[in-house]
Amino acid sequence: MIKKKPAPRSPAVTAEASEFIEEMGLTFEKTGMPRMAGRILGHLLICDPPTQSLDQMGQALGASKASISTMSKLLLNGGFIKRVGVSGDRRDYLTLKVGTFEDIVTRQIHDMMSFRKILAKALAILEKEKRTDTHHLHEFLELYEFMRKKMPEMLAQWQRERKK
Numbered sequence: 175m176i177k178k179k180p181a182p183r184s185p186a187v188t189a190e191a192s193e194f195i196e197e198m199g200l201t202f203e204k205t206g207m208p209r210m211a212g213r214i215l216g217h218l219l220i221c222d223p224p225t226q227s228l229d230q231m232g233q234a235l236g237a238s239k240a241s242i243s244t245m246s247k248l249l250l251n252g253g254f255i256k257r258v259g260v261s262g263d264r265r266d267y268l269t270l271k272v273g274t275f276e277d278i279v280t281r282q283i284h285d286m287m288s289f290r291k292i293l294a295k296a297l298a299i300l301e302k303e304k305r306t307d308t309h310h311l312h313e314f315l316e317l318y319e320f321m322r323k324k325m326p327e328m329l330a331q332w333q334r335e336r337k338k
Contacts, residue, residue: 187234191220195235210237211245215254218270225258225269253277276329283325290318 187195195216202212213235218226221234232242246268249255256271271277297311 187217194220208245208248210235210241211248213237214242214245214249214268215270218255218268225260225267227263227265227267229265231268276333279325279329283322283329286318286321286325290315290322293318 195213198216198219199209199211199213202215203209214231217231217234218224221230226234228239228242228246231237231246232239235242246255250257250268253271254274254277255268258267258269260267293311293314297308297315300308300311
């Protein structure tokens with residue numbers, strides 16, 4: 175089946191930008207987040223100006239103001255975006271939060287460590303029952319232990335190199 179490029183959602187959104195926004199939505203959806211939240215994030219990554227009202231995002235994304243509002247709250251609570259004011263305008267505007275992607279990696283490290291603790295509990299249960307089919311749990315725990323050591327090091331190195 176031939177995949178067509180999605181048509182632009184508004185004159186300000188090119189076909190290429192629209193395709194990127196859709197890909198962000200699908201990628202976000204793969205992580206368990208709503209597709210619309212990913213589309214909003216994708217739009218905020220490439221829109222001009224980088225600060226957008228709910229109306230502007232709704233028009234650009236071809237989505238209702240209610241949908242944009244609901245998903246924006248999710249992104250606000252998740253620390254991906256922030257609310258800003260624009261002088262002379264009473265509406266709220268949204269923009270990417272500085273450090274968003276560093277925060278995402280930090281949260282992923284924390285989540286991995288939480289998952290590692292749960293896996294360790296499962297291993298303790300199986301060992302208490304004198305089970306021998308624990309190789310999968312050992313493999314997961316070894317991977318998470320490796321990541322526990324390396325990911326914070328990599329993030330710290332990235333921060334140091336970024337400040338140069």
